[in-house]
Amino acid sequence: MDSIPILTLKRLPKYLETLYQLKKTGIRTVTATKIAVFTDVHMTQVRKDLAYTGVVGTPKVGHRIDDLINAIEQCLNWNDVSSCFLVGVGHLGKALMGYSELSRKGLRIIAAFDAKPEATGSYLHGIPIYGMDKFTNLLSRLHVHIGIITTPAEAAQEVANLMVENGVIAIWNFTPVKLELPTEIIVENIDMSASLAVLSRRVAEKLYNTAPRDLI
Amino acid sequence: MDSIPILTLKRLPKYLETLYQLKKTGIRTVTATKIAVFTDVHMTQVRKDLAYTGVVGTPKVGHRIDDLINAIEQCLNWNDVSSCFLVGVGHLGKALMGYSELSRKGLRIIAAFDAKPEATGSYLHGIPIYGMDKFTNLLSRLHVHIGIITTPAEAAQEVANLMVENGVIAIWNFTPVKLELPTEIIVENIDMSASLAVLSRRVAEKLYNTAPRDLI
DNA sequence: TAGATTGTTAATCGATTAACAATC
């Protein structure tokens, strides 16, 4: 299974979203140009990205939407669903537990854990919430290999260690902590600071560059 | 004010985090090499990125930590705090309202809004929650120009339009919707799908490539 | 057939890394 450039992977969900939308309108086929218009990605870029999925179109016609959806979903492995554990049932954790789209993206949270015992024993959106004492036992018993961390920053590294010790091979990290883990472990960070940095700077540039000269 | 490459901007908060940490240990100066080790970024990359902030170091010594912190914060405009509005007080919205780090990153949520009237009139973490009926009035009156959208996907575009009509110039968008707005509006998306796509594929590659041949 | 769209190869662009002179 060849590796696909990260930037291509990040664009694939955008295409997928567009394809779902177009499909709903009743259209059966679509061209790279059309996808390009809807996603603001260069036409040639779309063609190259789609090529990575292995899908083959027909000249003059384009691609069958269903074929494309299938190819992309397959490529991301979003058509079969992996079980995962979530640790940290704060607001962010709850938000993820309630995010129903997740199952359409190949991920299902089958259990949540929290250090504070108050939440323990209850259910949220059908997902059971356990105390951390149950964590390692359930993790190794259920052979789950994907973990989501939505704890406070202080707890993140420790939780990550526990996960890896008990068979997790991939971690979706929502804390700002840079996790130190064996290189073979797959870590994806949701980096809000990076995003905010871009926003802040762009705003600063805009305000600075459009402000009257004499104010500076 | 020159524009800085996006990829550089996204790395700056990482450096900043490392600098805070190092400062706590009592160290006063730091070299690019040291930052590189802590952040897993190439040494030369760090030097180039720091050059964008305009900071100047001294050969053989490095940089004073305080100077660097200052330069980066200034660069991101994180030392003066901008007010912003948040719309959509679901779990994700609440998570952000409780995220105290935000004010250390130049952003303060001074009011939150929600379409559901239940939440209206109360406070969360000291932030007042209003109904949407108050939105445009307060927005234009308080001259807020940054908006955060944490609504359900369906509402995102409409909320964005309202924001822009009432003076918002930058939107931090936590929904998966691609907002259609005038080009001069600054939009930063927190794109969970993109992140999940990378994670999913890497897991698929790993499982496929390490699985016994005869299972495939 | 003619024209549009595909897939692919070549050119360009930007970002990363390497090399090196300047200097404390």
Added chain:
DNA sequence: TAGATTGTTAATCGATTAACAATC
């Protein structure tokens, strides 16, 4: 002074865009 680190220029690398032959 010698050595380490800076800032910057040059080389490399990878990703994006342009060009074009193949084909339905």
